[in-house]
Amino acid sequence: MGYLETFGPRADPVTALGWGLLALSCLVVAIVAVLVVAGVWSRRQSTAAPLRTLAVARAEGGLRWIYVGLGLTLVALVGSLIWTVEVVAAVDSPRGRPAVTVQVTGHQWWWEATYDPDSPDRRFTTANEIHIPVGQPVEVRLDGADVIHSFWVPALTGKTDAIPGRTNLTWLQADRPGVYRGQCTEYCGKQHAHMAVYVVADPPEAYRQWAAAQRLPAAPAAAPDAQRGSSVFLARCGACHTVRGTPAGGVVGPDLTHLMSRRTIASGTLPNNRLTLSGWIANPQALKPGALMPPTYLSGPELADLRSYLETLR
Numbered sequence: 468m469g470y471l472e473t474f475g476p477r478a479d480p481v482t483a484l485g486w487g488l489l490a491l492s493c494l495v496v497a498i499v500a501v502l503v504v505a506g507v508w509s510r511r512q513s514t515a516a517p518l519r520t521l522a523v524a525r526a527e528g529g530l531r532w533i534y535v536g537l538g539l540t541l542v543a544l545v546g547s548l549i550w551t552v553e554v555v556a557a558v559d560s561p562r563g564r565p566a567v568t569v570q571v572t573g574h575q576w577w578w579e580a581t582y583d584p585d586s587p588d589r590r591f592t593t594a595n596e597i598h599i600p601v602g603q604p605v606e607v608r609l610d611g612a613d614v615i616h617s618f619w620v621p622a623l624t625g626k627t628d629a630i631p632g633r634t635n636l637t638w639l640q641a642d643r644p645g646v647y648r649g650q651c652t653e654y655c656g657k658q659h660a661h662m663a664v665y666v667v668a669d670p671p672e673a674y675r676q677w678a679a680a681q682r683l684p685a686a687p688a689a690a691p692d693a694q695r696g697s698s699v700f701l702a703r704c705g706a707c708h709t710v711r712g713t714p715a716g717g718v719v720g721p722d723l724t725h726l727m728s729r730r731t732i733a734s735g736t737l738p739n740n741r742l743t744l745s746g747w748i749a750n751p752q753a754l755k756p757g758a759l760m761p762p763t764y765l766s767g768p769e770l771a772d773l774r775s776y777l778e779t780l781r
Contacts, residue, residue, distance in 0.1 A: 474647070474668075475640040476562075477604075477624045480554045487550065491543060558625070561604030561638050568606045569597060573616030573629035573651065575759060576658040577721060577734040582678065584608070591682045592709070594721035596729045598667045600674040601644050609635045617653035620666050626652055641668035648735070657757035663735025677728075684712025685724050685780050696776025699769050707760070710780065720760060726780040733758070745774050 473482045570581040580597050583589040599605045609618050609629040616629040624639035641647065651662040669677060688697045697713070704723075705715030711724040726732075729739055733755050737743040746753070749770055751760040765773065 565606035566603035576662040592722040600671040620649035692775040696772035
């Protein structure tokens with residue numbers, strides 16, 4: 468999906484404006500090129516004559532071209548200004564009240580998303596994958612946890628900075644179901660290029676089911692290997708990560724309560740499957756150098772048990 472394809476009222480007017488200004492620019496270039504070629508061609512015969520035969524005089528009608536050019540330029544610039552102002556007004560705020568509010572915090576190098584931050588009974592936190600209901604506006608509150616980041620989902624919304632100590636507001640809306648990739652677009656350190664975010668637009672009923680499942684705590688581990696893995700997680704991972712329903716309440720890394728419901732890990736760097744999950748746990752620096760997650764130095768059996776536990780977090 469290219470960044471010139473858009474699927475919502477927050478992005479569609481901007482794309483139309485971009486194509487319109489590009490067409491206008493191409494038209495201007497074409498007109499100037501044609502006039503230059505025509506001028507050169509019309510003077511070709513006279514410039515070929517000896518210099519002593521050329522009259523030192525101003526050709527008639529030269530100012531008329533300047534007047535026409537100024538008039539057309541003024542019309543194009545005023546029209547572009549009016550169109551731009553209309554687009555800015557159209558995308559400034561949604562037409563209706565936002566159906567969902569998401570607090571999005573940029574970290575080095577991942578995105579934290581807290582839903583319904585003003586409602587303690589409905590609030591839950593996830594990471595790197597933001598679900599929204601199709602056809603409904605979503606308010607996004609942006610801030611930064613460490614340095615300045617920039618939130619951009621080109622198919623749905625424009626760029627908005629996530630600045631530490633400040634909350635910036637934006638909104639987005641998807642008119643059809645799909646998965647829309649976003650990216651941090653403000654250089655924020657070594658792994659800036661590996662700081663993706665995915666917006667998943669679900670039909671409203673599917674979104675409600677997803678949100679209800681996300682609010683639930685993690686189910687207790689049942690299998691023996693998963694139970695052993697739960698103990699490993701509490702001892703080695705719980706200081707940085709949260710799994711709701713367990714004593715693990717760390718806030719340094721992403722909330723992992725429903726880890727396996729996400730498509731990727733490490734902020735879009737890797738697909739979320741058994742192989743990459745094992746590699747990420749064992750040595751994240753080999754996969755995303757500079758990431759703040761340190762190596763875990765687990766034995767083979769501990770790694771297998773921990774992976775089995777994490778695979779229950781759906």
